[in-house]
Amino acid sequence: MSVKTAAVIGGGVIGGGWAARFLLSGWNVRVYDPAPDTERKVHEVLTNARESLPKLADVKMPTEGALSFVSDIKTAVTDAQWIQESVPERIETKHKVFAEIQQHALETAVLGSSTSGYMPTVLQENATRPGQILVTHPFNPVYLLPLVEVVAGKETDSSIVDAACEILTGVGMKPLKVRKEIDAHIADRLLEAVWREGLWLIKDGIATTEELDDAIRYGFGLRWGQMGLFETYRVAGGEAGMAHFMAQFGPCLEWPWTKLMDVPELTDELVDKIASQSDEQSGAYSIRELERIRDNNLVAMMRGLKETNWGAGKLLNEHDQRMKNNT
Amino acid sequence: MSVKTAAVIGGGVIGGGWAARFLLSGWNVRVYDPAPDTERKVHEVLTNARESLPKLADVKMPTEGALSFVSDIKTAVTDAQWIQESVPERIETKHKVFAEIQQHALETAVLGSSTSGYMPTVLQENATRPGQILVTHPFNPVYLLPLVEVVAGKETDSSIVDAACEILTGVGMKPLKVRKEIDAHIADRLLEAVWREGLWLIKDGIATTEELDDAIRYGFGLRWGQMGLFETYRVAGGEAGMAHFMAQFGPCLEWPWTKLMDVPELTDELVDKIASQSDEQSGAYSIRELERIRDNNLVAMMRGLKETNWGAGKLLNEHDQRMKNNT
Numbered sequence: 001m002s003v004k005t006a007a008v009i010g011g012g013v014i015g016g017g018w019a020a021r022f023l024l025s026g027w028n029v030r031v032y033d034p035a036p037d038t039e040r041k042v043h044e045v046l047t048n049a050r051e052s053l054p055k056l057a058d059v060k061m062p063t064e065g066a067l068s069f070v071s072d073i074k075t076a077v078t079d080a081q082w083i084q085e086s087v088p089e090r091i092e093t094k095h096k097v098f099a100e101i102q103q104h105a106l107e108t109a110v111l112g113s114s115t116s117g118y119m120p121t122v123l124q125e126n127a128t129r130p131g132q133i134l135v136t137h138p139f140n141p142v143y144l145l146p147l148v149e150v151v152a153g154k155e156t157d158s159s160i161v162d163a164a165c166e167i168l169t170g171v172g173m174k175p176l177k178v179r180k181e182i183d184a185h186i187a188d189r190l191l192e193a194v195w196r197e198g199l200w201l202i203k204d205g206i207a208t209t210e211e212l213d214d215a216i217r218y219g220f221g222l223r224w225g226q227m228g229l230f231e232t233y234r235v236a237g238g239e240a241g242m243a244h245f246m247a248q249f250g251p252c253l254e255w256p257w258t259k260l261m262d263v264p265e266l267t268d269e270l271v272d273k274i275a276s277q278s279d280e281q282s283g284a285y286s287i288r289e290l291e292r293i294r295d296n297n298l299v300a301m302m303r304g305l306k307e308t309n310w311g312a313g314k315l316l317n318e319h320d321q322r323m324k325n326n327t
Numbered sequence: 328m329s330v331k332t333a334a335v336i337g338g339g340v341i342g343g344g345w346a347a348r349f350l351l352s353g354w355n356v357r358v359y360d361p362a363p364d365t366e367r368k369v370h371e372v373l374t375n376a377r378e379s380l381p382k383l384a385d386v387k388m389p390t391e392g393a394l395s396f397v398s399d400i401k402t403a404v405t406d407a408q409w410i411q412e413s414v415p416e417r418i419e420t421k422h423k424v425f426a427e428i429q430q431h432a433l434e435t436a437v438l439g440s441s442t443s444g445y446m447p448t449v450l451q452e453n454a455t456r457p458g459q460i461l462v463t464h465p466f467n468p469v470y471l472l473p474l475v476e477v478v479a480g481k482e483t484d485s486s487i488v489d490a491a492c493e494i495l496t497g498v499g500m501k502p503l504k505v506r507k508e509i510d511a512h513i514a515d516r517l518l519e520a521v522w523r524e525g526l527w528l529i530k531d532g533i534a535t536t537e538e539l540d541d542a543i544r545y546g547f548g549l550r551w552g553q554m555g556l557f558e559t560y561r562v563a564g565g566e567a568g569m570a571h572f573m574a575q576f577g578p579c580l581e582w583p584w585t586k587l588m589d590v591p592e593l594t595d596e597l598v599d600k601i602a603s604q605s606d607e608q609s610g611a612y613s614i615r616e617l618e619r620i621r622d623n624n625l626v627a628m629m630r631g632l633k634e635t636n637w638g639a640g641k642l643l644n645e646h647d648q649r650m651k652n653n654t
Contacts, residue, residue, distance in 0.1 A: 013563065139546040139547060139550075140562075140563050145545065145546050145549060145550070146545045146546075147541070147542065147545035147546030149542070174541065174545040176538060176541050176542055176545070178533065178534065178538075179532060179533055179534060179538075180531070180532060180533050182528075182531075182533050186528060186533065186534050186538070186539065186542045187542040187543070187546050187547060189524055189528065190521045190524055190525065190539075190542070190543065190547075191547060191556075193520035193521055193523070193524040194517045194520055194521055194556060195556065196520070197516055197517055197520040198517065198556055198557070201509075201513060201516065204507070204509075205506060205507060206505065206506055206507050206509050206513065207505065207506060207513050209557035209558075210557075211503060211505075211506075211513070212513065212517075212555065212556060212557060213554060213555025213556060213557050213558050214474070214501065214503050214555065215474065215476070215503055215513040215514040215517070215555075216514070216517065216551050216555040216556055217551060217552060217553055217554060217555045217638045217639065218472065218473045218474035218501040218503070218638070218639055218642070219466040219472050219473075219474035219514050220466060220514060220517075220518060220551075221548070221551030221552045221553070221555060222472060222552045222625055222628060222629065222639060223466075223472070223621070223625070224543050224544060224547075224548030224551055224552065225544060225548045225549045225551065225552035225624075225628055226544055226548070226621065226624035226625070226628065227540065227544060227621055227624070228539065228540025228541065228542075228543040228544045228548060229518075229521060229522065229525055229539060229540060229543055230525070230536035230537075230539060230540050230601070230604075230605055230608070231536075231540050231605070231608065231609050231617070232621070234605050234609055234614070234617065235467075235614060235617045235618055235621055236340065236467050237614070242601065242602045242605040242606070243598070243602050246593070246598050246601065246602065266573070271570070271573050274557070274569065274573065275569045275570050275573065277557075278557055278558070278561050278569040279569070281557070281558065282558050282561050287561070287562060287564075290558070290561065290562045291562055293635070293637060294550070294553065294554060294559070294562055296635045296637075297552075297553035297554070297631075297632060297635050297637050297638070298549055298550070298553070299631075300628075300631030300632060300634050300635050300640075301549060301552055301553065301627075301628040301631045301632065302549065302631075303631055304624075304626075304627030304628045304629075304630055304631035305624060305627060305628065307627050308620070308623045308624050308627050310620060310623075310624050311544045311545070311624070312544065312545055312549060313627075315545070
């Protein structure tokens with residue numbers, strides 16, 4: 001097989017993660033980001049990825065592709081099969097970047113956006129080749145977490161959606177096709193719901209950032225790493241299953257449980273409170289150290305799930321099998 | 328050390344889980360539940376627990392305590408050091424059960440409630456010995472997940488709170504002292520926020536139960552199994568840390584992202600939709616099989632975290648050490 005090329009436009013934490021995922025899957029990668037410290041940042045992400053991603057594979061990883069940093073979008077995207085936009089979350093910036101990408105991209109290239117908020121149809125506004133544009137929203141760290149939300153806009157070609165899913169599967173990821181576009185897609189809507197409730201609990205002095213994290217990671221976070229919400233509840237319903245669970249839990253929805261009816265104002269005071277609680281909780285480690293701790297944990301958990309052949313572990317086993325068949 | 332006794336009032340999934348946790352930690356357990364199939368149900372939970380909990384320990388487990396099923400609350404609670412109420416979530420039922428418990432319990436006994444919704448002060452209404460009553464809210468499966476929310480009411484003695492935390496730590500759990508009582512405590516408020524948003528996404532045809540579960544378990548669910556929400560975001564902020572993250576994410580709160588301002592009506596149609604999607608997703612397995620799959624996954628993930636000595640894994644290593652020191 002000839003080596004393929006991915007263009008990564010925007011070299012922050014997410015862009016760097018995409019670069020690492022493609023490189024370690026044997027793709028050549030061209031990164032464009034005008035920020036002066038892009039090379040250093042991408043190399044730091046890549047160092048973490050080289051340290052962790054191979055530990056998830058039980059077969060030989062492909063030979064790493066070639067990484068280059070280029071000085072314009074044209075050079076980045078020319079002849080690339082995958083073009084990933086991960087620039088800041090401002091629609092004018094994204095439109096400008098996509099306009100330039102479309103001038104130079106292959107007609108068969110996937111033009112994916114890492115946007116966590118915008119619907120693909122919004123990205124397609126005034127596009128010359130909207131059929132190639134879609135949302136491919138990953139999760140940090142991109143080189144380890146499999147999920148990518150794949151969202152088509154009104155004008156996205158179905159062949160591009162199919163090509164995107166195939167390529168993502170090929171680099172060991174889990175493309176999740178979202179049925180209808182909606183602001184913030186799926187996962188971030190769930191995350192935002194929790195985030196907002198968490199802010200209230202901190203603001204009202206019910207819990208600190210550390211206590212909230214503990215409430216998650218010693219309890220339902222472990223359940224969610226393997227089954228998610230609904231399958232977990234199906235099991236919790238006991239022998240009577242989901243219907244019983246719904247009957248039991250349903251009425252609670254009418255309780256005045258959460259403050260989610262309202263949006264907490266993110267005052268300086270609340271921001272300071274959160275930042276200082278977070279310092280107290282995690283300040284003993286640098287961000288680099290925390291990244292490595294996180295990566296080691298994710299690897300350990302996913303390796304565990306490889307043994308039970310479930311969820312992310314099943315996906316990894318299937319990916320191993322594909323890699324074995326390719327060689 | 329003399330063997331201690333726990334009384335479990337209510338033998339459903341949660342009560343059975345408490346019984347298993349105490350038994351396998353060497354406590355004698357007396358279960359009271361008037362339902363005719365209590366013994367069978369508790370034994371089924373116990374079978375799962377015996378299969379899974381010992382796999383988390385790297386030291387010899389204590390000799391299992393004696394299990395008995397008794398025909399009244401008095402017999403159950405007499406001389407018990409820990410009394411755990413896990414009856415249905417109706418306040419009149421709970422008040423009635425606590426009234427009877429208080430007539431016969433030791434003055435030093437912990438009277439814990441598994442309530443997921445009520446504040447402990449509400450449980451203390453008209454109590455004769457309110458100082459002993461508090462919320463000790465666990466998470467299913469109780470024999471594997473470490474988290475217990477410990478919530479004191481207005482009249483709870485601080486010595487009872489301390490005793491509860493010590494006993495919970497002794498049976499390998501993670502007591503999380505909640506600073507202020509609030510309906511639904513902490514974790515279930517976060518869960519309910521996600522549940523409600525999930526219902527909207529299903530109702531509006533954006534995603535099925537399986538797609539929602541996939542959006543969780545291939546992505547942030549794995550992050551949350553080890554770091555929770557805030558520490559994850561601290562890392563995601565990159566080198567600029569939490570302050571940067573807040574600046575980036577904060578404004579999004581004002582977006583009209585979620586439908587959480589409103590409560591979806593749990594119509595028969597929506598319940599049917601969810602139940603049938605859940606059947607399609609998980610119907611290939613019985614609830615018993617799903618329980619075992621879940622337990623094997625939780626064991627595998629937590630064993631992974633024992634290796635990295637983090638979160639639930641660190642807790643387990645510390646518990647091993649304590650058990651070693653005790654023998």
